[in-house]
Amino acid sequence: MLKKLDIFLKEIGKDKIKGVTEDSREVKKGFIFVAVKGFNFDGHDFIEDAVKNGAACVVGEREFKDLNLKEKVAYVKVDDSRAALGRIAAAFYGHPSRKLKVIGVTGTDGKTTTSHLIYHLLSRAGKKVGLISTLLAKIGDRQYETGLHVTSPDPAALQKFLAEMVKEGCEYAVVEVTSHGIDQKRIEGTVFDVGVITNITPEHLDYHRSFEAYRDTKLTFLQTAKDFVVLN
Structure with a gap:
């Protein structure tokens, strides 16, 4: 999976990615937002906010068609957002x-x-x-x-x-x-x-x-x- 993530970052332009976060409030232009389901909140419910804040890509567990997003954004579906967040962050910072x-x-x-x-x-x-x-x-x-x-x-x-x-x-x-x-x-x-x-x-x-x-x-x-x- 790590190799695939490196390829993924390269394809979307790693130099264009400015950060990685699971908090939609921290998203800035060029960030990857990873939607993580927590104990009190579900990050998937804040994808729209992340996109409005400038997310270049969203990673989540739900099917894209079920998100009903009003704005276009690159979306990657994964089985485990928590695991993906750590691996994407590691790849972003050069392992x-x-x-x-x-x-x-x-x-x-x-x-x-x-x-x-x-x-x-x-x-x-x-x-x-x-x-x-x-x-x-x-x-x-x-x-x-x-x-x-x-x-x-x-x-x-x-x-x-x-x-x-x-x-x-x-x-x-x-x-x-x-x-x-x-x-x-x-x-x-x-x-x-x-x-x-x-x-x-x-x-x-x-x-x-x-x-x-x-x-x-x-x-x-x-x-x-x-x-x-x-x-x-």
Whole structure:
């Protein structure tokens, strides 16, 4: 699918695409708008707004004929908008995770602390490293308030941060990975070299419904690690 997305971006003119977002309010001329069905709102209901704001292309799960759009726009139907968003964002930013050694840290407790510890250890070892946690992002001398505190950045923001790290000359990226972020495919399109898990105890069961589902969500992330996994 990644190769197909690269071809897709090339065909519509990657140089003409100015951004990728799932928020119709953020759309500007030349953006790709990905309609994602959320828990409270369905992005497909805001496609008309995205087109009015200048979307060059819309990606969604519904059939085009069912959208009843008043204005013409390029439309790509996919089976999973959430997965497509991460992969399109990764392709748009030049697949930055492929140019970094990415360490993902997950777990019930201690993942933020562990992410920051790994970041500081690599920094003290003389490595150029970036950090993305639920608290903040650090890239070079710059620090960004993510404003998240509970989950991973949205796919477009994550890929943008990683691309900034590549531009800054970073060799490593440490990324805190939450169960919500995994389940909502916020890390889709990101290649992780190392997966770290601190522990797994019952949490977020209001969201995952059962401990088994919560555990399995964490495990799906670990299974994507290219090189190795660190178990506490």
